[in-house]
């Protein structure tokens with residue numbers, strides 16, 4: 001995250017970054033020194049080219065994460081998952097495949113469950129993201145979190161944040177009316193430890209006990 | 214919704230995991246989740262041939278890409294002092310040889326993950342390609358006796374006696390290649406604190422093993438290597454050893470002088486961290502007409518890599534599971550141009566039990582006996598392999614309880630005779646076993662002035678709930694409430710704990726915790742008994758009890774431990790102790806046992822198999838924590854459902870490469886595949902193995918399960934599918 005640069009100016013898309021940097025990097029090589037102006041060498045040594053590149057390659061993004069507004073700059077190629085994990089240090093959201101095949105990265109975007117590895121951070125301008133870190137109300141756990149503990153809906157815990165985010169959405173969508181329906185609508189969330197029956201129990205329990213929104 | 218809970222109420226209402234809150238709130242930190250200032254990101258470049266040599270590596274474009282700090286390959290890798298002739302395994306970036314498809318050939322280190330990932334695509338590698346062999350079936354003629362002397366042929370009585378039996382059977386079975394695929398991708402953060410001092414956050418099931426192997430590889434004093442693994446997102450065996458990517462990350466950090474985080478991608482999880490080897494088996498079984506076994510022959514041929522031999526106990530179970538005078542086994546390996554396999558949950562036995570337990574079912578039908586009755590007729594009261602008594606064995610009881618739970622005797626035994634809701638219905642059963650051990654382990658226990666007990670050991674927990682069990686053992690043995698007890702793990706600087714594998718953690722570590730708490734109690738009592746004004750003055754340890762933080766001689770004569778510490782003016786008292794089994798253990802055969810019963814539905818037109826009910830019984834001594842034990846059993850069954858119905862790593866042998874190396878194409882069970890599972894525990898302490906009487910259960914939860922499904926599919930359809938996984942095409946294609 002580079003908090004110092006929040007300008008809304010659109011970066012120039014047509015600069016050939018690679019060529020420019022190649023020149024700078026090459027020009028810092030000994031063989032090229034005699035050909036390069038002194039200031040350019042200094043710039044290369046100070047890695048100014050890379051700082052320049054960073055500024056150009058990033059887009060401004062306003063995004064609300066767990067109730068907190070974030071004004072950041074982010075490369076367009078950064079997934080929502082990596083943005084959360086690597087830039088915001090919200091590592092509760094997990095990476096299990098990076099390909100939309102496991103559900104470990106499930107978060108809520110405006111209340112709907114989304115595989116954060118399959119979407120880019122910059123697509124969520126102005127959206128509200130909720131991650132596992134934002135589910136509890138301070139020290140008071142969300143009923144789904146309580147139910148997962150009570151029913152032992154996990155072992156290693158790595159799929160758990162994704163399962164819980166998915167489970168909360170599953171009930172909100174109205175897809176938790178029977179155990180079979182829960183199984184069907186939770187099948188995008190893999191648990192290799194195999195805690196499935198306990199996860200289904202936890203969801204059924206919350207559904208039966210009523211869920212706080 | 215009726216049928217609210219799978220587990221019975223007492224388990225649900227019982228104590229929960231001590232680390233549960235961290236896991237459900239996202240606070241639990243796994244290997245890749247430790248923030249360190251100045252951290253760089255490493256991305257591996259993998260070979261795109263299975264065999265040959267690297268002709269050239271052009272890394273210029275990658276080096277010039279923004280944010281790139283280093284590109285490392287065999288051309289410029291820092292030398293690794295431990296890569297000598299004695300080194301076992303793949304030496305990363307060592308020379309230009311390519312030994313399997315997907316071998317790491319270069320590492321790109323950059324200041325962001327995206328930059329490293331992009332730059333890795335810019336590294337151009339050319340190869341001189343040789344012809345590779347990855348098909349076991351095409352290379353069976355090259356099968357060889359392993360170099361490992363423990364794997365030589367075994368004969369008891371007469372070899373191949375089944376051939377002369379009154380009733381006999383000879384069939385072939387196949388276990389395909391399976392991949393662990395824990396949900397957490399293997400990951401490491403390597404951080405050199407000085408030239409000869411390194412700290413790693415690593416995904417490992419064996420903290421001390423990882424410490425030792427890094428210290429050996431880089432020739433560092435062991436104490437200069439610190440390994441942290443607070444949380445491990447599953448392993449199932451894949452994190453039981455140190456792999457090349459871990460060394461690569463250490464090299465990247467060394468070269469750049471900055472901490473480097475390296476996370477494998479899911480494709481790399483198929484080639485870089487082991488798998489269960491493809492294994493072809495032949496079973497020969499012979500019996501008298503009335504069902505007494507007269508011969509057991511089990512042969513297996515498994516794949517291994519060319520650069521390292523991997524062997525496992527595939528044929529062992531056939532030596533001791535049933536009473537039989539004649540038994541023999543043969544185990545062979547075929548070297549392939551693949552990465553080396555490794556232990557995967559229920560290693561060896563999970564593969565072997567599929568053949569043995571299917572064959573037992575087949576022979577039972579040939580003999581017109583109920584498969585359960587046939588097993589009981591050949592029940593081994595003592596270990597047939599060595600004549601030793603079992604330290605404890607309640608398999609007979611397990612058979613009975615499981616049969617009752619699933620309604621075994623209410624079924625019509627005739628194949629293809631039952632239907633419900635338009636589905637063919639089948640019931641199947643099988644059993645499993647795995648050695649029970651007691652390795653050495655060290656723990657420390659500290660009682661604080663505020664009355665809290667802290668127990669510690671250098672172990673990691675990949676899911677079974679080690680901290681939860683250890684808290685339970687410590688609080689019970691110390692006579693203190695569990696809420697006042699904590700267990701600290703995940704750091705190699707703690708007293709050396711066991712590796713979490715082979716279902717041995719609870720036995721080894723639990724014993725150490727038990728013994729350490731005992732020693733701490735003795736020490737506290739000694740202090741109290743020496744105080745002239747103490748109600749316990751000159752009392753004997755045998756006469757006192759520890760309850761609720763008090764040392765009691767009688768109701769009126771007691772000392773609160775907190776008062777004792779206050780009086781002595783010490784903040785805490787601690788004991789560190791190594792614990793191991795004694796000679797006595799050698800007199801016994803020690804095993805855990807399991808029984809699996811399953812009911813399946815087979816769709817008559819499509820051949821789709823659905824598991825609709827499971828009852829699984831564990832005979833694994835005393836159960837320390839019922840909730841986590843039940844979790845282990847349903848987890849094992851879930852793995853077994855995958856093994857039985859969907860999991861299979863497939864190669865394109867023309868290129869020697871995986872073609873389903875992702876979670877969309879390699880099918881692990883999902884929610885919709887897993888029904889209600891009843892878990893039953895015999896819960897009788899083993900009087901021999903350790904002070905708690907607890908044996909392991911991680912492996913037996915899975916071992917044998919796939920056979921129960923195959924047998925149920927036979928019962929439903931009259932078709933024997935002997936090659937896993939049992940996919941619809943096989944069901945539809947098979948003959949009755």
Ligand code: FES
Pocket residue numbers: 094095096097098099100101102103104105106115116117118
């Ligand atoms: S990490 Fe997003 S679905 Fe697997």
Ligand code: FES
Pocket residue numbers: 153154155156157158159160190191192193194195396446447676
């Ligand atoms: S708890 Fe380990 S993957 Fe689900």
